[in-house]
Amino acid sequence: MSPNWSDRPPAPTEFAGLRLIRVAAGSRAAGICLSQNLIGCYTHYTRRRTIPCEGAGCQFCEDSGPPRWHGYVALQSLANKTVAVLELTALAAVPLADYLDRQGTLRGARIDATRTGSRANAPVTATVQPADIDLRQLPREPNVRRFLEILWDVKPSTQARELAPPPGPNIRNITGPNGAGQSRQPAQDDHHEEHAP
Numbered sequence: 592m593s594p595n596w597s598d599r600p601p602a603p604t605e606f607a608g609l610r611l612i613r614v615a616a617g618s619r620a621a622g623i624c625l626s627q628n629l630i631g632c633y634t635h636y637t638r639r640r641t642i643p644c645e646g647a648g649c650q651f652c653e654d655s656g657p658p659r660w661h662g663y664v665a666l667q668s669l670a671n672k673t674v675a676v677l678e679l680t681a682l683a684a685v686p687l688a689d690y691l692d693r694q695g696t697l698r699g700a701r702i703d704a705t706r707t708g709s710r711a712n713a714p715v716t717a718t719v720q721p722a723d724i725d726l727r728q729l730p731r732e733p734n735v736r737r738f739l740e741i742l743w744d745v746k747p748s749t750q751a752r753e754l755a756p757p758p759g760p761n762i763r764n765i766t767g768p769n770g771a772g773q774s775r776q777p778a779q780d781d782h783h784e785e786h787a788p
C-alpha cells in the first residue's frame with residue numbers, strides 16, 4: 592500500500608458548510624434568495640429520516656401515511672451573509688410561488704420567514720419582496736436539488752433539468768381537501784432542526 596500524496600489541500604466540496612435550516616419557534620430567517628426557482632418535494636419522515644416520496648406505489652405512503660410537501664430555496668442571511676438552504680412548509684411557500692409567477696425569478700428577492708408563536712409546530716409564514724441589491728454581488732446559486740439528494744442519500748434525479756421552470760399553479764393545490772395541508776400532522780415538521788450532508 593502506498594500513500595496517496597497530494598501536496599495541496601483538497602478543494603472544498605461543493606456543499607461545504609451549506610446547511611438546511613428551518614424556522615424555529617419564535618424565530619425568523621431573513622435573507623436574500625440565491626435560487627432562481629423554488630424547489631419542491633414530497634417527503635416522508637420516518638425513523639428519524641426524511642425520505643423522498645416515490646409517488647405511485649410508494650412503500651412509505653402505505654406504511655406511514657400521506658407525504659408532506661416542502662419547498663426549498665438557497666438563502667443568504669441578512670445578518671451574517673452565510674448561505675443556507677431554507678425549508679418551508681407548503682403554506683409558507685405560497686408567497687414564493689406567487690412571486691415567482693409574477694417576477695419570473697426569486698433570485699435577489701428578500702425573504703422573511705417567521706414561525707409565529709412559541710409552539711414548535713406553530714405555522715411558518717413567509718413574505719417575499721424585491722430587494723435593492725446588486726445581483727452581480729450575490730454568490731453563485733447552489734444546486735439545491737443536488738444538495739437535497741446528498742442530504743437524503745438518494746440517487747440523483749433522472750430529471751435532467753437543473754433549473755426547472757417555475758412550478759406554476761400546481762403549488763397552490765398542495766393544501767389538502769380541508770384546505771389546510773398545514774394543519775395535518777403539524778408536529779412531524781419539527782423532529783429535525785438542522786442537517787448537513
Ligand SMILES: [Zn+2]
Nearest residue numbers: 644645649652
Ligand atoms: Zn410516498
